[in-house]
Amino acid sequence: MATIEVDGKTLEVEAGEMLIKATDKAGIYIPRFCYHDKLSVAANCRMCLVEVEKAPKPLPACATPIMDGMKVFTKSKLAREAQKGTMEFLLINHPLDCPVCDQGGECPLQDQALGYGKDESRFLERKRVVASHDIGPLVATEMTRCIHCTRCVRYGEEVAGIMEMGAPGRGEYTQIGTFLNQSVDSEVSGNMIDLCPVGALTSKPYRFAARSWELQSHASISPHDCVGTNINVQTLRDQVERVLPIENTEVNDCWIADRDRYSYEAVNSDQRLTVPMIRDGNPENDGGWREVNWESALKYAAAGLLTVIESSSGNHVGGLASASSTLEEFHLFQKLLQAMGSSNIDHRLQQLDFRDDSTASRFPISQLPIADFSNLDAGLLIGSNIRKEQPLLSLRLREATLKNQAQINVIGVMDYEMNFDLAQNIVSNPASLVNEIALLAVEVSKLKENDVPEQIALLASPNEQYNDTQHLAAISNIANQLCSKEQTMVTLGAIAQQHKDASVIRFIAQWICDITDARMVILPPANSVAGWVANCTPGEAGKNTVDMLAAKLKAYVLLGCEPELDHIDGQSAMNAMLAADFVLQISAFKSSNVMKYADVILPMAAFTEAAGTYVNCEGRVQKSSVAAPPKEESRPAWKILRVLGNFMEFSGFDQITLDDVTSEVSFENLSSPKGKTQENSDTTIHYHHTRGLQRISDTPMYRAEATLRNAKALQKTADNPPPAAGLNAKMMEKYGFSDSDLTLVVTTNGEGNTVLPIRLDNRVPNDCVYISAGHLETAPLGADTSVSLEKA
Amino acid sequence: MLSDTSLREIQHELSKYPADRRQSALMAALRIAQDEHGWLSEPLIEYVAGVIRVPPVRAYEVASFYSMYELKPVGRNKICVCTNISCMLRGSDEVVEHLNKRLGIGLGETTADGKVTLKEVECLAACAGAPMMQVNRDYFENLTPQSIDEILDSLS
Ligand code: SF4
Ligand code: FES
Ligand code: FES
Numbered sequence: 001m002a003t004i005e006v007d008g009k010t011l012e013v014e015a016g017e018m019l020i021k022a023t024d025k026a027g028i029y030i031p032r033f034c035y036h037d038k039l040s041v042a043a044n045c046r047m048c049l050v051e052v053e054k055a056p057k058p059l060p061a062c063a064t065p066i067m068d069g070m071k072v073f074t075k076s077k078l079a080r081e082a083q084k085g086t087m088e089f090l091l092i093n094h095p096l097d098c099p100v101c102d103q104g105g106e107c108p109l110q111d112q113a114l115g116y117g118k119d120e121s122r123f124l125e126r127k128r129v130v131a132s133h134d135i136g137p138l139v140a141t142e143m144t145r146c147i148h149c150t151r152c153v154r155y156g157e158e159v160a161g162i163m164e165m166g167a168p169g170r171g172e173y174t175q176i177g178t179f180l181n182q183s184v185d186s187e188v189s190g191n192m193i194d195l196c197p198v199g200a201l202t203s204k205p206y207r208f209a210a211r212s213w214e215l216q217s218h219a220s221i222s223p224h225d226c227v228g229t230n231i232n233v234q235t236l237r238d239q240v241e242r243v244l245p246i247e248n249t250e251v252n253d254c255w256i257a258d259r260d261r262y263s264y265e266a267v268n269s270d271q272r273l274t275v276p277m278i279r280d281g282n283p284e285n286d287g288g289w290r291e292v293n294w295e296s297a298l299k300y301a302a303a304g305l306l307t308v309i310e311s312s313s314g315n316h317v318g319g320l321a322s323a324s325s326t327l328e329e330f331h332l333f334q335k336l337l338q339a340m341g342s343s344n345i346d347h348r349l350q351q352l353d354f355r356d357d358s359t360a361s362r363f364p365i366s367q368l369p370i371a372d373f374s375n376l377d378a379g380l381l382i383g384s385n386i387r388k389e390q391p392l393l394s395l396r397l398r399e400a401t402l403k404n405q406a407q408i409n410v411i412g413v414m415d416y417e418m419n420f421d422l423a424q425n426i427v428s429n430p431a432s433l434v435n436e437i438a439l440l441a442v443e444v445s446k447l448k449e450n451d452v453p454e455q456i457a458l459l460a461s462p463n464e465q466y467n468d469t470q471h472l473a474a475i476s477n478i479a480n481q482l483c484s485k486e487q488t489m490v491t492l493g494a495i496a497q498q499h500k501d502a503s504v505i506r507f508i509a510q511w512i513c514d515i516t517d518a519r520m521v522i523l524p525p526a527n528s529v530a531g532w533v534a535n536c537t538p539g540e541a542g543k544n545t546v547d548m549l550a551a552k553l554k555a556y557v558l559l560g561c562e563p564e565l566d567h568i569d570g571q572s573a574m575n576a577m578l579a580a581d582f583v584l585q586i587s588a589f590k591s592s593n594v595m596k597y598a599d600v601i602l603p604m605a606a607f608t609e610a611a612g613t614y615v616n617c618e619g620r621v622q623k624s625s626v627a628a629p630p631k632e633e634s635r636p637a638w639k640i641l642r643v644l645g646n647f648m649e650f651s652g653f654d655q656i657t658l659d660d661v662t663s664e665v666s667f668e669n670l671s672s673p674k675g676k677t678q679e680n681s682d683t684t685i686h687y688h689h690t691r692g693l694q695r696i697s698d699t700p701m702y703r704a705e706a707t708l709r710n711a712k713a714l715q716k717t718a719d720n721p722p723p724a725a726g727l728n729a730k731m732m733e734k735y736g737f738s739d740s741d742l743t744l745v746v747t748t749n750g751e752g753n754t755v756l757p758i759r760l761d762n763r764v765p766n767d768c769v770y771i772s773a774g775h776l777e778t779a780p781l782g783a784d785t786s787v788s789l790e791k792a
Numbered sequence: 793m794l795s796d797t798s799l800r801e802i803q804h805e806l807s808k809y810p811a812d813r814r815q816s817a818l819m820a821a822l823r824i825a826q827d828e829h830g831w832l833s834e835p836l837i838e839y840v841a842g843v844i845r846v847p848p849v850r851a852y853e854v855a856s857f858y859s860m861y862e863l864k865p866v867g868r869n870k871i872c873v874c875t876n877i878s879c880m881l882r883g884s885d886e887v888v889e890h891l892n893k894r895l896g897i898g899l900g901e902t903t904a905d906g907k908v909t910l911k912e913v914e915c916l917a918a919c920a921g922a923p924m925m926q927v928n929r930d931y932f933e934n935l936t937p938q939s940i941d942e943i944l945d946s947l948s
Contacts, residue, residue, distance in 0.1 A: 166849030168856035179849035180834055
């Protein structure tokens with residue numbers, strides 16, 4: 001500790017800390033541009049100059065370490081003159097075009113020019129002009145306004161982990177930009193906009209849409225991943241115009257992912273469903289669809305469902321909810337299905353293996369609080385592309401690797417590019433994934449002198465590739481870290497969880513965690529934890545997603561989802577829907593596919609238009625708020641479900657407020673104790689690969705749900721490539737393909753085929769082909785299959 | 793993109809620094825690359841960035857910061873005339889004028905036959921021998937029109 005005096009006030013502060021940190025904490029204002037709490041100190045703008053006793057010149061507060069007894073003057077004549085001088089220099093080359101600048105009204109440069117600038121410029125010479133380049137669909141550039149603070153450069157290099165912006169040139173000729181004017185492709189690029197203290201980097205979709213002072217703020221929660229990012233949804237005359245982060249050090253810090261920032265575009269898009277529709281007319285006219293009022297639509301829906309229930313039974317109805325539904329929606333949804341006499345309820349459309357549903361409470365809650373991701377010493381990611389699945393958690397892992405030298409390891413099926421350094425990166429393939437993890441369990445058991453269960457030992461039975469000593473060394477190195485390091489975790493990512501043997505992976509991973517005291521982390525999609533809390537999972541003897549689709553039920557109720565795209569096996573989803581007698585979809589978006597099979601489509605409010613509860617992966621319960629009224633005729637889904645309950649004359653559907661619904665949900669399981677390994681779990685292997693290539697599939701980040709699929713700018717980013725068959729260079733040569741050749745992909749069971757362009761993708765291991773899900777073009781291939789490629 | 797010799801030289805530079813400070817060898821690596829190719833094209837900068845394992849934009853920052861890295865093709869010989877204060881006082885204006893006349897090009901230009909590029913530079917720390925110029929790797933001091941002619945004639 002040190003005692004210093006600032007402007008005559010005595011402060012007790014941390015010795016060695018930078019002065020600006022201490023004055024910020026004490027509420028003493030010092031102007032600044034380049035300094036940012038979360039970035040390294042660059043001290044290049046000189047705006048923060050202050051007078052320090054005994055120092056001959058003013059010193060930058062952001063780069064002056066505190067020393068005991070220091071006397072600082074932030075507003076003395078010397079300090080003021082230095083600050084004003086800096087301001088004058090910063091403005092000589094600035095275009096002063098605030099009236100046409102999106103940053104106007106919320107611009108640190110504008111604000112500080114008011115405080116420290118002159119009312120007239122003495123600079124009569126020619127100003128420097130900098131050409132702007134297109135750096136992608138999300139961030140707009142106006143580089144003449146740039147003051148070279150390098151916040152955007154440091155953000156990319158330090159926080160996002162991918163240095164995309166740089167500061168080439170020198171002095172007057174420095175120009176901030178990307179190498180060769182390439183696009184900025186990071187999944188967290190939008191944060192640069194918030195960091196830029198001038199109008200050089202602004203939001204492209206928001207361009208010229210509003211003035212900051214006209215906007216109304218609404219604190220809310222982002223529905224897109226399991227982090228529960230705190231967002232500020234801003235509206236102008238009841239229309240969402242942009243989304244900004246709200247700082248929450250325990251959740252998202254001051255960052256948000258691009259999908260949190262730009263998904264609102266879908267809410268305003270003309271793809272919104274705005275009127276209830278039923279299909280009871282002549283198929284010749286618009287497929288028989290017509291718009292009706294709510295009453296007719298609800299009556300029609302209730303009658304349709306009741307007919308099925310009466311003619312067969314409630315068991316012939318299935319309910320699928322999108323994982324991004326709110327807790328209240330999940331609750332009323334399952335309640336409605338139960339009331340119909342059906343326990344076929346699920347929201348897990350990204351899962352194929354449900355064998356452990358009955359044996360263990362595999363509540364997908366992370367045993368590691370989000371904030372502690374930054375404090376890890378070691379960790380293992382199994383089948384996870386964490387950077388694209390949970391961008392903000394990936395930033396925290398990066399922080400851990402930088403701050404703690406955390407050893408993060410990967411056992412996966414693709415060589416995904418991470419934004420932090422990996423200690424071990426084992427790129428396996430879908431068929432061997434389980435064996436790899438079993439092998440790790442064996443290594444762990446050796447170190448812990450603890451017998452590994454027979455079942456696991458059998459799965460680790462060495463096959464050829466384990467004779468590879470290098471490979472074994474990598475596995476035992478991971479085991480070593482998990483056993484010896486203090487704060488550790490094992491995380492199951494999307495690929496692990498959609499694997500045909502996901503339950504076996506969970507079983508082994510849980511065993512490893514039990515033995516090593518590593519925290520088990522299951523990262524579910526979107527608001528899935530709330531789905532579990534609200535029991536939006538198969539009830540007693542109920543069917544899970546896969547069984548529901550395989551059973552070709554008579555009727556389906558769909559909440560916010562488009563199964564043909566949301567389910568990893570798009571084809572069987574589509575087939576089941578087409579075969580059903582009656583399909584009711586409640587959705588915020590139009591879809592021509594849904595119109596092929598649905599009988600009633602009810603328009604629901606988008607995530608910015610309905611309040612609700614979100615539960616993130618650590619079990620944090622957060623509430624979102626209404627930012628804008630539901631578009632046209634659309635209504636909050638919880639109200640639709642409730643009124644539908646009334647129309648079907650079920651009891652228990654007379655909640656008046658959202659809180660009435662929330663209070664029906666018990667949060668008991670959230671405090672459930674750590675899951676323990678279940679004895680006698682079923683560890684039969686269901687994934688068999690015999691011939692052809694193993695297909696690796698994941699859902700690209702902006703294809704995961706209807707809202708994202710309708711967000712225009714996100715759809716144009718590099719993270720949303722058109723569907724293709726990805727092969728590495730060696731495989732391309734082996735099969736004689738070259739980039740963008742067309743290929744006929746045929747599943748080896750002969751059930752599906754599709755034509756796709758070949759794409760060179762060196763992340764794909766040998767004897768595998770990467771074909772993403774979430775596209776209609778790839779849906780015919782089903783899920784998790786082996787395929788062969790033929791020249792088309 | 794680089795010869796084995798160049799790559800070996802870069803490895804040698806890298807070996808001078810700790811393993812987690814590879815970026816320290818970036819300037820040397822760019823110089824080696826420029827020596828081989830005469831100038832640093834964008835693909836070459838990207839290639840060097842890959843060898844050093846830094847983001848391409850970082851290598852480009854360095855390459856564009858220092859004036860001795862050439863980002864455009866140059867002639868077989870590079871003449872850098874100092875026009876800074878000492879040389880100016882000792883007649884660098886005439887040196888430049890003479891070079892312009894003899895070579896038929898202005899500052900920053902290259903002769904049509906690709907033989908010589910003429911550059912204006914700041915003080916090269918040889919003020920005691922002003923006026924001076926650097927031709928490729930060598931300094932020539934106390935220049936006169938005659939000595940300049942001799943130097944030019946000796947260039948291949
Ligand atoms: S673009 Fe903005 S953040 Fe980047 S250096 Fe310029 S002023 Fe700073
Ligand atoms: S804030 Fe201190 S120099 Fe920029
Ligand atoms: S001024 Fe020309 S060498 Fe110094």
